[in-house]
Amino acid sequence: MSPLLLGVGVCLAGWIALYVLLCYTNGSCGYEWNCRLVTLLHGILAVCITAYIGYVDGPWPFTYPGTKNTPLQITAMVISLGYFIFDMVWCVYFRTEGLVMLAHHTMSILGILLTLWLGESGIEGCAVLFGSEITNPLLQTRWFLKHSGRYDSFLGDLVDVFFVMLFVFMRIFVGGTMLYCELISPRPKFIIKCGGVAMYALSWVFMADIARFAYRKSQVKYQRWMNRHRMADVNGQDLKRD
Template sequence: MSLLVVGVAACLAGWVALYSLLCHTNGSRGCEWNCRLVTLLHGIMAVSVTAYIGYVDGPWPFTYPGTKNTPLQISAMVLSLGYFLFDMGWCVYFQTEGLVMLAHHTMSILGILLTLWLGESGIESCAVIFGSEITNPLLQARWFLKHSGHYDTFLGDLVDVLFVLLFVFMRVFVGGAMLYCELVSPRPKLVIKCGGVAMYVLSWVFVADIARFAGRKGSVRYRYWRRRALQTQDNKAE
């Protein structure tokens, strides 16, 4: 356990050091820009490692939940735990996120800590990290497009559509299948199953927010396209 504490502390220090380096070399962009660069890097790393764990190293999370943690699973969880601690501290300090996102970070931290402490169910935690972080690059791309003046373009619309579709597919359908396998399996402990239910409920809260966003943006885009169509008809009539 002492090695795990050292590993998490080292990862936390690494993410803090990377953020500090970006702020020093890219200070003109601002704190949130540099924090999101760190978030993007973590998302890419976490998805890559957990995808390898699930699809290559094994075991398959839908078939073997509740199994003992492997060294690679532990490494992936320690890496992400260090990041979540960094990002949680950053969000609290700068007060940039609402209660839902802070709850997500809190549950992610507690879930990884519990899995590391129990020494099992690492494959489910890695699957959750994969499903949570796979939409991260699109989310960050959306933010960077918005703050660089390129959001109200076809690329911005494409990123939004891909984000919504991927988020709903991974969190609702894949996440629901994962939760079902977790609940019906006799291996995972009850506390792990309860944590899975809590994460899935939180995913639906995110989905509700995204649905409201999609409805608003769809309405705005429809009015914009309708206005352009009417202008085109008027120009032809003249």
Template structure:
């Protein structure tokens, strides 16, 4: 066992580094080239290659961190593995860079909010209005981008004759993982909402009791 304080420091550094804009490169690429069934499977552009290489470095680093310090479960490790394989496939084939960048952007756009939740927990501010806002934004963004927009992207990928079967299979796999994440997130949202509702009822009941006591006195 290492020094917990040192490990915590390293964890903070790692999570802070995850905010580095690997996904911003993907966002820039998406701004320059729209994704549709006519653009999937096309030859990689230099900007796409740069975005993919940056993202590959990030995923390899984070994968090593997660495995060494055992910070994530099998679903997240599967996500990282699929991401690494997908990036390598796009780089080796020299095509499908646009949809790979789109997937990376969609899967990483929620990362800042995810890390914000972690930092709020560490400073004891998670059980506040700020924590509730971060959670709500995370759920809405995840559902809207990774499930909603992601579903449209998967349709474009499958409808196009150009992408290889391996790329299409990877798209199905990564979307399936997003659905697994969405189920977990929905369960979390239900638990948190139920917990807050119970606390609200208890507070209302307590206020009612205090009010009755004050009237009696």
């Protein structure tokens, strides 16, 4: 277990060093901006590694859950564990996230620790990482657009649409299929199955928040469209009178 602890420590130090470097070279943008750059980099890195694991290195998570961890799976989980510890501490210190996101980070940390300790179900852990992080670049892009004054644009709308669609597809439909395969398979341990249920339930909590956001935004867009339509009608009537 000591090599794993050393690996997690090295990865944690690496994420901290990257954050400090960004704050030093990009200090004018603020702490959260630089933290989200780290988050964006982790999301891209995690998606690339876990996609390679799932689609190339194997095994296929829907068919072979509960199998022994491979070196590449362990590497992916150690890298992400270091990041989640860093981001969890950062979020608690700066108080930027709510209970749902903190619960997500806590469950991610505990899930990775459990998978590393058991020495199995690494493929499911990597599949969960892939599904969780694939929407991360869009989420961070949305935040960057919002805080740079470019969110209320076609690009901002496009990012929101793709984020919602990708979240629903990956976290709800694909995640639900993954959970079903996990539950019916005799290989994964019961505690791993419980963790899968908990993560999927958390996805539905996020889904409820996203649905409320999508509803509010669609209402605002509709009201703006109606106002423009009314103004066009009024202007047209004024021109006829003239």
